[in-house]
Amino acid sequence: MVKDQLEGLVSQMVERGILFNEAICEFEKRFxxxxxxxxxxxxxxxxxxxxIHRNTLSRKIDEYKLESNGHRRRSR
Numbered sequence: 001m002v003k004d005q006l007e008g009l010v011s012q013m014v015e016r017g018i019l020f021n022e023a024i025c026e027f028e029k030r031f032x033x034x035x036x037x038x039x040x041x042x043x044x045x046x047x048x049x050x051x052i053h054r055n056t057l058s059r060k061i062d063e064y065k066l067e068s069n070g071h072r073r074r075s076r
Contacts, residue, residue: 025064028060028064029064029066031050032046032050032057032060032061032064032066033064033066033067035049035050036061036066036067041067043057043058043061
């Protein structure tokens with residue numbers, strides 16, 4: 001079922017002319033945000049659930065300007 005939904009989404013994106021990099025960035029941003037929410041903003045736990053290093057997650061949070069623990073990350 002998920003594969004069918006994903007296939008449909010990919011087809012729509014291709015038809016609408018969405019660029020590959022834009023699609024990847026949007027997917028990554030939403031995926032990370034969902035896992036952060038599930039981990040109640042705990043970045044160490046979220047990184048574990050994502051299977052990535054904690055520093056990589058922190059960099060992605062900054063890059064996408066995602067919120068952590070309900071507070072938006074500030075630019076450095």
